[in-house]
Amino acid sequence: DQQVKQNSPSLSVQEGRISILNCDYTNSMFDYFLWYKKYPAEGPTFLISISSIKDKNEDGRFTVFLNKSAKHLSLHIVPSQPGDSAVYFCAASEVGSARQLTFGSGTQLTVLP
Amino acid sequence: DAGVIQSPRHEVTEMGQEVTLRCKPISGHNSLFWYRQTMMRGLELLIYFNNNVPIDDSGMPEDRFSAKMPNASFSTLKIQPSEPRDSAVYFCASRSTSGTGELFFGEGSRLTVL
Numbered sequence: 001d002q003q004v005k006q007n008s009p010s011l012s013v014q015e016g017r018i019s020i021l022n023c024d025y026t027n028s029m030f031d032y033f034l035w036y037k038k039y040p041a042e043g044p045t046f047l048i049s050i051s052s053i054k055d056k057n058e059d060g061r062f063t064v065f066l067n068k069s070a071k072h073l074s075l076h077i078v079p080s081q082p083g084d085s086a087v088y089f090c091a092a093s094e095v096g097s098a099r100q101l102t103f104g105s106g107t108q109l110t111v112l113p
Numbered sequence: 114d115a116g117v118i119q120s121p122r123h124e125v126t127e128m129g130q131e132v133t134l135r136c137k138p139i140s141g142h143n144s145l146f147w148y149r150q151t152m153m154r155g156l157e158l159l160i161y162f163n164n165n166v167p168i169d170d171s172g173m174p175e176d177r178f179s180a181k182m183p184n185a186s187f188s189t190l191k192i193q194p195s196e197p198r199d200s201a202v203y204f205c206a207s208r209s210t211s212g213t214g215e216l217f218f219g220e221g222s223r224l225t226v227l
Contacts, residue, residue: 006155034215036218041220041221042220042221043117043204043206043218043219043220043221044156044204044216044218045218046215046216046217049215089155089156100146100158100161100169101146101158101216102158103148103155103156103157103158104155105153105154105155105156106155106156
Protein backbone atom coordinates (compact mmCIF):
# COMPACT_ATOMS: atom_id res chain seq x y z
CA ASP A 1 0.00 0.00 0.00
CA GLN A 2 1.39 3.36 -1.01
CA GLN A 3 2.00 5.62 1.96
CA VAL A 4 2.54 8.69 -0.22
CA LYS A 5 0.12 9.26 -3.05
CA GLN A 6 0.07 11.68 -5.93
CA ASN A 7 -3.25 11.04 -7.59
CA SER A 8 -2.73 13.28 -10.58
CA PRO A 9 -0.22 11.79 -13.02
CA SER A 10 -0.22 14.96 -15.11
CA LEU A 11 -1.12 18.64 -14.99
CA SER A 12 -1.07 21.33 -17.68
CA VAL A 13 -1.01 25.01 -16.83
CA GLN A 14 -0.71 28.19 -18.85
CA GLU A 15 2.45 30.23 -18.40
CA GLY A 16 2.01 32.90 -15.74
CA ARG A 17 -0.78 31.07 -13.96
CA ILE A 18 -0.57 29.13 -10.70
CA SER A 19 0.37 25.45 -10.66
CA ILE A 20 -0.92 23.40 -7.73
CA LEU A 21 0.44 19.91 -7.21
CA ASN A 22 -1.13 17.74 -4.55
CA CYS A 23 0.09 14.93 -2.35
CA ASP A 24 -1.63 12.79 0.28
CA TYR A 25 -0.05 10.53 2.88
CA THR A 26 -1.33 7.86 5.21
CA ASN A 27 1.46 7.43 7.76
CA SER A 28 0.80 9.74 10.72
CA MET A 29 4.41 9.28 11.84
CA PHE A 30 5.74 11.26 8.89
CA ASP A 31 7.13 14.53 10.18
CA TYR A 32 9.17 15.90 7.31
CA PHE A 33 8.07 16.42 3.74
CA LEU A 34 9.97 17.27 0.60
CA TRP A 35 9.33 18.04 -3.04
CA TYR A 36 11.72 16.98 -5.76
CA LYS A 37 11.78 18.04 -9.39
CA LYS A 38 12.97 15.79 -12.17
CA TYR A 39 13.84 16.68 -15.75
CA PRO A 40 14.14 13.96 -18.42
CA ALA A 41 17.44 12.06 -18.35
CA GLU A 42 18.41 13.67 -15.04
CA GLY A 43 18.17 12.64 -11.41
CA PRO A 44 15.59 14.20 -9.10
CA THR A 45 16.74 17.42 -7.45
CA PHE A 46 15.56 18.82 -4.16
CA LEU A 47 13.15 21.72 -4.45
CA ILE A 48 11.59 22.60 -1.12
CA SER A 49 10.73 20.98 2.20
CA ILE A 50 8.54 21.50 5.24
CA SER A 51 8.61 20.21 8.78
CA SER A 52 5.42 19.05 10.46
CA ILE A 53 5.71 21.87 12.98
CA LYS A 54 4.92 24.32 10.19
CA ASP A 55 1.99 24.65 7.84
CA LYS A 56 3.67 26.74 5.17
CA ASN A 57 7.12 27.22 3.73
CA GLU A 58 7.92 29.64 0.95
CA ASP A 59 10.94 29.93 -1.33
CA GLY A 60 10.59 32.40 -4.16
CA ARG A 61 7.91 31.22 -6.57
CA PHE A 62 7.49 27.94 -4.68
CA THR A 63 5.31 27.48 -1.59
CA VAL A 64 4.52 24.23 0.15
CA PHE A 65 1.44 23.95 2.35
CA LEU A 66 0.91 21.21 4.91
CA ASN A 67 -2.46 20.22 6.37
CA LYS A 68 -1.66 17.64 9.02
CA SER A 69 -5.25 16.91 9.98
CA ALA A 70 -6.05 16.04 6.37
CA LYS A 71 -2.65 14.41 5.80
CA HIS A 72 -2.30 16.51 2.71
CA LEU A 73 0.35 18.74 1.28
CA SER A 74 0.49 20.83 -1.83
CA LEU A 75 3.10 22.66 -3.86
CA HIS A 76 2.16 26.00 -5.38
CA ILE A 77 4.20 27.51 -8.18
CA VAL A 78 3.35 31.08 -9.07
CA PRO A 79 3.83 32.37 -11.63
CA SER A 80 4.46 29.17 -13.60
CA GLN A 81 7.16 29.24 -16.24
CA PRO A 82 7.87 26.87 -19.15
CA GLY A 83 11.11 25.86 -17.44
CA ASP A 84 9.05 24.47 -14.58
CA SER A 85 7.85 21.67 -16.86
CA ALA A 86 9.10 18.51 -15.16
CA VAL A 87 8.00 15.59 -13.03
CA TYR A 88 7.42 16.57 -9.40
CA PHE A 89 7.79 13.98 -6.67
CA CYS A 90 6.42 14.35 -3.18
CA ALA A 91 8.40 12.56 -0.45
CA ALA A 92 8.03 12.04 3.28
CA SER A 93 10.13 10.72 6.15
CA GLU A 94 9.69 9.91 9.83
CA VAL A 95 11.93 10.10 12.85
CA GLY A 96 13.55 6.80 13.74
CA SER A 97 13.55 5.39 10.23
CA ALA A 98 17.00 6.73 9.50
CA ARG A 99 15.11 9.38 7.59
CA GLN A 100 14.59 7.18 4.58
CA LEU A 101 12.31 8.89 2.11
CA THR A 102 9.09 7.43 0.80
CA PHE A 103 8.19 8.89 -2.58
CA GLY A 104 4.95 9.36 -4.41
CA SER A 105 4.56 8.28 -8.01
CA GLY A 106 5.09 11.77 -9.39
CA THR A 107 3.10 14.37 -11.34
CA GLN A 108 4.16 15.53 -14.78
CA LEU A 109 3.72 19.30 -14.94
CA THR A 110 3.58 20.95 -18.35
CA VAL A 111 3.61 24.73 -18.49
CA LEU A 112 2.33 25.94 -21.81
CA PRO A 113 3.82 29.14 -23.29
CA ASP B 114 31.93 19.60 -5.90
CA ALA B 115 31.16 16.39 -7.78
CA GLY B 116 27.70 15.03 -7.26
CA VAL B 117 26.64 11.42 -7.09
CA ILE B 118 28.18 9.60 -10.03
CA GLN B 119 26.51 6.60 -11.62
CA SER B 120 27.62 4.29 -14.40
CA PRO B 121 26.70 3.20 -16.93
CA ARG B 122 24.15 5.83 -17.98
CA HIS B 123 22.54 3.39 -20.36
CA GLU B 124 22.67 -0.39 -20.47
CA VAL B 125 20.99 -2.65 -22.98
CA THR B 126 21.30 -6.34 -22.35
CA GLU B 127 19.62 -9.61 -23.12
CA MET B 128 17.50 -11.57 -20.73
CA GLY B 129 19.58 -13.85 -18.55
CA GLN B 130 22.67 -11.68 -18.57
CA GLU B 131 24.25 -10.23 -15.47
CA VAL B 132 23.98 -6.47 -14.99
CA THR B 133 26.12 -4.41 -12.63
CA LEU B 134 25.31 -0.79 -11.88
CA ARG B 135 27.82 1.39 -10.09
CA CYS B 136 27.61 4.40 -7.82
CA LYS B 137 30.04 6.82 -6.24
CA PRO B 138 28.36 8.89 -3.51
CA ILE B 139 29.21 12.44 -2.59
CA SER B 140 32.36 12.54 -0.51
CA GLY B 141 31.54 12.77 3.18
CA HIS B 142 28.04 11.37 2.82
CA ASN B 143 27.62 8.25 4.90
CA SER B 144 24.20 7.08 3.74
CA LEU B 145 23.62 5.62 0.29
CA PHE B 146 20.33 4.64 -1.31
CA TRP B 147 19.37 2.69 -4.42
CA TYR B 148 16.02 3.56 -6.01
CA ARG B 149 14.22 2.23 -9.07
CA GLN B 150 11.88 4.37 -11.13
CA THR B 151 9.09 2.85 -13.18
CA MET B 152 6.00 4.37 -14.74
CA MET B 153 3.70 2.31 -12.56
CA ARG B 154 5.38 2.68 -9.18
CA GLY B 155 7.35 5.89 -9.40
CA LEU B 156 10.46 5.89 -7.19
CA GLU B 157 10.84 2.73 -5.14
CA LEU B 158 13.52 2.32 -2.49
CA LEU B 159 15.43 -0.91 -3.07
CA ILE B 160 18.09 -0.79 -0.36
CA TYR B 161 20.05 1.66 1.73
CA PHE B 162 23.35 1.65 3.55
CA ASN B 163 24.60 3.56 6.59
CA ASN B 164 28.37 3.68 6.97
CA ASN B 165 28.70 0.96 4.32
CA VAL B 166 26.38 -1.42 6.20
CA PRO B 167 23.09 -2.49 4.57
CA ILE B 168 20.28 -1.35 6.86
CA ASP B 169 17.10 -2.14 4.98
CA ASP B 170 16.91 -4.29 1.87
CA SER B 171 13.19 -5.03 2.11
CA GLY B 172 12.64 -3.23 -1.17
CA MET B 173 14.88 -5.55 -3.15
CA PRO B 174 12.39 -7.34 -5.37
CA GLU B 175 13.98 -10.78 -5.59
CA ASP B 176 17.07 -12.80 -4.86
CA ARG B 177 18.24 -11.91 -8.33
CA PHE B 178 19.04 -8.48 -6.95
CA SER B 179 22.03 -7.84 -4.70
CA ALA B 180 23.86 -4.73 -3.56
CA LYS B 181 27.22 -4.14 -1.95
CA MET B 182 29.12 -1.22 -0.52
CA PRO B 183 32.72 -2.31 0.00
CA ASN B 184 33.85 1.17 1.03
CA ALA B 185 32.51 4.67 1.61
CA SER B 186 33.05 5.76 -1.98
CA PHE B 187 31.61 2.90 -4.00
CA SER B 188 28.50 0.77 -4.27
CA THR B 189 27.16 -1.73 -6.78
CA LEU B 190 23.72 -3.04 -7.60
CA LYS B 191 23.77 -6.36 -9.39
CA ILE B 192 20.99 -8.20 -11.18
CA GLN B 193 21.65 -11.81 -12.07
CA PRO B 194 19.99 -13.12 -14.15
CA SER B 195 18.26 -10.07 -15.61
CA GLU B 196 14.68 -10.18 -16.90
CA PRO B 197 12.70 -7.80 -19.17
CA ARG B 198 10.61 -6.63 -16.20
CA ASP B 199 13.79 -5.27 -14.62
CA SER B 200 13.87 -2.57 -17.30
CA ALA B 201 13.75 0.76 -15.47
CA VAL B 202 15.88 3.70 -14.44
CA TYR B 203 17.97 2.96 -11.37
CA PHE B 204 19.01 5.88 -9.20
CA CYS B 205 21.64 6.08 -6.54
CA ALA B 206 21.39 8.80 -3.91
CA SER B 207 23.43 9.84 -0.91
CA ARG B 208 23.22 12.15 2.07
CA SER B 209 24.85 12.92 5.35
CA THR B 210 23.09 11.29 8.29
CA SER B 211 23.29 14.58 10.12
CA GLY B 212 20.95 16.08 7.55
CA THR B 213 17.20 16.35 7.80
CA GLY B 214 16.42 14.08 4.91
CA GLU B 215 17.42 15.76 1.68
CA LEU B 216 18.87 13.25 -0.74
CA PHE B 217 21.24 14.01 -3.57
CA PHE B 218 20.59 11.87 -6.61
CA GLY B 219 22.79 10.71 -9.43
CA GLU B 220 21.64 11.00 -13.02
CA GLY B 221 20.47 7.42 -13.09
CA SER B 222 21.25 4.28 -15.07
CA ARG B 223 18.65 3.38 -17.67
CA LEU B 224 18.48 -0.40 -18.00
CA THR B 225 16.77 -2.14 -20.88
CA VAL B 226 16.56 -5.92 -20.79
CA LEU B 227 15.49 -7.43 -24.09
